[in-house]
Amino acid sequence: MKIDARNFKGTRDYLPNEMILRNQMIEKIRRSFEVFGFVPLETPALEYLDVLTGKYGEEGDKLIYRLNYKGGSVAGMKYDLTVPLARVMTQHNDIVLPFKRYQIQPVWRADRPQVRQGRFREFYQCDADIVGVKSVLADTEIIALIHNILSQLEIGQFLIRINHRKILSGIRESLGLKEAMEIDLCRGIDKLDKIGIDGVKEELGRLGFTDPVMDNLFQLLSLEGSHTEVFKQLKDTLTKSETGLQGIDELKNIFESLEIMNIPMEALKIDLHLARGLDYYTGTIYESSSIDLPHIGSLTGGGRYDRLIGSFGSKDLPAVGTTIGLDRIATVLTQLGKMADKNSVTQILVTIFDETMIHQSMKIASSLRKHGFKTELYYEPVKLKKQFSYADKQKIPFVIVLGPDETAKGQVTLKDLTVGKQQQLDSGTLISYLEDRLSE
């Protein structure tokens, strides 16, 4: 019986042309993490279900992949990298604080996939988190890190949107709403960009929000201007909410620090609409997106979660971090047409002229490899046309031909396919010529 070869919904194979790009991206991200002093961590794909549930909110819980294991659903696949970190922190009390870890691994969500928006069921997250620091200096560093990484990945213009849960609470308090209304409020203002003021009014109205309350709300949300102006206006409006004022102070502090760190202010925005669905955030929250390709969702997302680690039953540890959405960023690069069109990393193809020349070609290939050149040896003494055609298809820039003519002179022919010219060189000059041409 024929088996239908297909991918599980929402999962993909990364073919070599994609992997070449992805590896380059991961390399840059890893380097940035380490430049900021983060250390690597990996955790298993599988977790006990009770470790995962109850952290993300109702929506999130539904998206956890559950496994039937020994007749019961006790295991699940990890949904993000933050909760596993919280588990690790609880189990290892001897970890030196502050603990700055990075983690690059796939996560799984039982979502409905949407390729154009870069939404998949299996995707890579690249997380960096600082555990054990209450100071918003840690939040500042995380935002600086996000800016550092997104700049390096050449995704075009992007915007990091920043908000604070305490400011959202302050808005709620100043509107005279109870704490239970906060989730509805956040959800409503989160939708403002999409369904407009009238849409949000209708929705919140249905949930029991009165017209004067909403008028106040929209006035608050329409605050515009420079960061300092927005902060000032916010402060004037939220005077009665201590929590709100605290949030404003923290954000203000962060923006001032970012300016000192030379982060361009036009890449940052105070966005009072930003709410974020995950339950565990307690302080700053931030998300970033591409300006040219806004239909692709958030490229990065994160914030402060000072009570998540304590939810495992031990003492609370403050923590703040972000995830860099590798697949989202790769989607941006693909849609910008920056996908590598290469299927090969080989720099030099050594052809085999005929059966009598196999050993000589092997020797040349070995010597090139010893010098670090990415070298392929053709495996069959077929027509040179075919061997050249292979190099062309794989976009291998250099081809070496070693036949009777070359042997007689103790030389090899090196053809540069990018310009279509060839020359005969002896083995010593061959190496130094290639070192010159292929050095990066």
Added chain:
RNA sequence: GGGAUAUUAGCUCAGUUGGUUAGAGUACUGGAUUGUGGUUCCAGGGGUCGAGGGUUCGAACCCCUCAUGUCCCCCCA
């Protein structure tokens, strides 16, 4: 979870009111060219028309069911 839409060669897609043996481009293989890629010319292989059922003398085409993909909402990376 709600809605829309599609599925024909490895890939991108034509296919007339239902009518013989389902086409093109591209990719692949071979040849023109037995020491050299890209361009050109010639030839060739490659299909259960997503699956199953129904209507019909006859179905890629009409009807039903299912599967899968894609898009939008929701939510997010």
